[in-house]
Amino acid sequence: MPELPEVEVVRLGLSPAVTDAVISGVEVFDSRALTRHDGDASDFEVRLGGRRIVGAARRGKFLWMPLSPGGAAGAGDPAGEALVAHLGMSGQLLLRAPGAEDGRHLRVRVGLEHPEHGEMRVDFVDQRTFGSLAIDALVPTADGAPAGWGSGEALVPSQVAHIARDPLDAAFDDRRLVNVLARKNSAIKRVLLDQTVISGVGNIYADEALWAARIHPETAASALPTRSVNRLLAEVRAVLNKALVEGGTSFDAQYVNVNGEAGYFAHSLNAYGRGGAPCPRCGGPIKRDSFMNRSSHFCPRCQRR
DNA sequence: GGAATAACCTGGATGC
DNA sequence: TGCATCCAGGTTATTC
Numbered sequence: 001m002p003e004l005p006e007v008e009v010v011r012l013g014l015s016p017a018v019t020d021a022v023i024s025g026v027e028v029f030d031s032r033a034l035t036r037h038d039g040d041a042s043d044f045e046v047r048l049g050g051r052r053i054v055g056a057a058r059r060g061k062f063l064w065m066p067l068s069p070g071g072a073a074g075a076g077d078p079a080g081e082a083l084v085a086h087l088g089m090s091g092q093l094l095l096r097a098p099g100a101e102d103g104r105h106l107r108v109r110v111g112l113e114h115p116e117h118g119e120m121r122v123d124f125v126d127q128r129t130f131g132s133l134a135i136d137a138l139v140p141t142a143d144g145a146p147a148g149w150g151s152g153e154a155l156v157p158s159q160v161a162h163i164a165r166d167p168l169d170a171a172f173d174d175r176r177l178v179n180v181l182a183r184k185n186s187a188i189k190r191v192l193l194d195q196t197v198i199s200g201v202g203n204i205y206a207d208e209a210l211w212a213a214r215i216h217p218e219t220a221a222s223a224l225p226t227r228s229v230n231r232l233l234a235e236v237r238a239v240l241n242k243a244l245v246e247g248g249t250s251f252d253a254q255y256v257n258v259n260g261e262a263g264y265f266a267h268s269l270n271a272y273g274r275g276g277a278p279c280p281r282c283g284g285p286i287k288r289d290s291f292m293n294r295s296s297h298f299c300p301r302c303q304r305r
Numbered sequence: 306g307g308a309a310t311a312a313c314c315t316g317g318a319t320g321c
Numbered sequence: 322t323g324c325a326t327c328c329a330g331g332t333t334a335t336t337c
Contacts, residue, residue, distance in 0.1 A: 001330065032314085061331075089330050090315080105315090128315050130331060186308065195332080203330060293310075294330050310336075319327075 002087035004166055004200030005243035006263065007061050010093055011150055013258035015056040017095050017117060018065060022052050024119070025111035033107035033124060036084065036159060037134035047135050048083065048110070059148030059169070060199025062086055062160045063093075066138065066153070084134045084157045085124070091131025094123045095258045108133055134159065145171035166200035167237050168244075178229050181221040188224060188232070189217035190292060201236060204249055204272045207297045209236040211271035216303045217296050242268065271297040 002010070026048045028034065028041035037044050052068035064082040085093060090105075098111070098119050108124040124133055136157040141147050147156035148169060165172045177198060184191050191197055192206040201209070210217050212235035215228060224232070243249060248263030256262055266273075270280050275288025275297055284301035 003331095035313095086331080088314090088332080126315095128313095128329085130314065184307090190309085193331085292330095293312095295328085308337085310334105312334085313332090315329100317328090319325100321323105321325085 001089055001202055001204060001249070002091065003061060003202035003205055003243075003249075004168070004240050005205075005265070006248035007058055007063055007087060007200075008149060008244055009248050009257050009263065010087070011056050011058045011063055013095065014063075014065075014093060014122070015150060017114065017120065017258070018053045018112060018122065019055050020052065021112040021114040021117075021120075023048050023050065023110060024113045025049065027109045028107070029109070030107040030129070032129045033126060033132055034134065036086065036132040036136075039135075044133070044135060053083070053112075055150060057082075057148050057151035059156065059160055060163050060166045060195055061202070062157070062163060064136070064157050064160065066151075066155070067135075080138050080155075081135055082138055082157050084136045084159060086131055088126065088128065088130025088132070090128040091124065091126040092256055092260075093258060094125055094256075094260060096121050096123055136160075143171060163195050164197055164199045166240075167198060167233060168200070168240055174230070174233060177233065178226055181224060181229055184221040186221055187218040187291075188215060188221045189296060191221045192236070193292070198236075200240065203294055203296075204269070205236070205239050205243065207272040208239045208270060211298060211303065212239060214302050216305045217291065217298050219305060271299065273297065 026045040028044055031041045034044055054066040054068060056065050064084045066082045069080055098121060105125050105127045106123055107126050110122045112120050136159050138155040139158045139161055141154045141156050144154050146152055146154055180197055189206050192201050213232040215232055243265040246263055246265040249265040250262035271286055274286045277286050279286055279299040279302060282301050284299055286297055287300050289296045
């Protein structure tokens with residue numbers, strides 16, 4: 001499932017291919033891929049046509065490509081617009097040659113003309129249709145710092161503005177997290193999944209970081225002493241960085257990079273998806289519980305309440 | 306206002 | 322073989 005490392009791998013692959021490319025054509029095959037777009041499919045197609053992509057940026061699980069002036073916002077708009085992408089559970093952004101086969105679940109096709117790489121296309125493929133694309137206005141960041149990875153500008157799409165910075169962001173405020181957790185009575189896993197508190201962490205990496213920090217997922221956030229929060233934050237960063245190096249986590253065909261290649265981090269998982277298997281640390285069985293309408297994996301022996 | 310829950314969605318896996 | 326059911330989970334609207 002696309003969490004921070006998977007989205008960052010996609011951004012890294014996309015950035016050199018789309019930066020300075022001009023959008024030569026857009027085809028929307030399924031308007032459900034535009035649930036975050038404030039307009040219909042034809043509006044999306046018309047407003048993107050002829051625009052130049054300035055770069056590729058990311059905050060948490062949101063990816064966006066700032067666009068050159070010329071859209072509905074007009075050249076007079078100081079901030080401009082961006083093409084925003086969220087991969088949901090199964091979304092993929094695939095770089096393909098112009099004549100390549102469409103494949104299944106193709107929702108949107110964006111044709112590009114790049115000054116160096118020539119003609120290509122970006123296909124938005126999404127089996128479960130939880131992902132989406134949108135054209136959105138850029139607004140100043142609340143803290144005045146660059147919006148996220150790959151962005152030198154303090155401008156963020158309006159629909160991403162409420163998303164917290166991710167823990168790999170240079171502008172992430174550790175002390176703010178400690179203060180927020182001290183006021184939260186919810187289970188720590190629930191808080192880790194709250195993208196307005198800390199972004200980029202999903203079910204897989206929440207389970208992995210909690211296992212590494214030896215914290216039970218249902219521990220009240222406010223019950224964690226500062227040193228435990230700092231240890232957890234360090235483990236979140238460690239697991240995200242390791243997954244990033246290994247190209248992300250691929251369980252099935254639901255996550256691949258822009259070239260359609262799978263990541264290797266699934267081989268490094270200690271807790272997630274290992275219900276009944278021995279804990280790599282103590283040998284006891286990993287437990288799988290239902291939590292928040294999804295699965296939660298932890299070691300009852302290492303991670304006591 | 307904070308916290309918890311349901312709904313959205315598709316296709317593979319499983320059980321009968 | 323065919324059908325029904327379960328399961329995966331990020332985000333957001335709704336409810337308490």
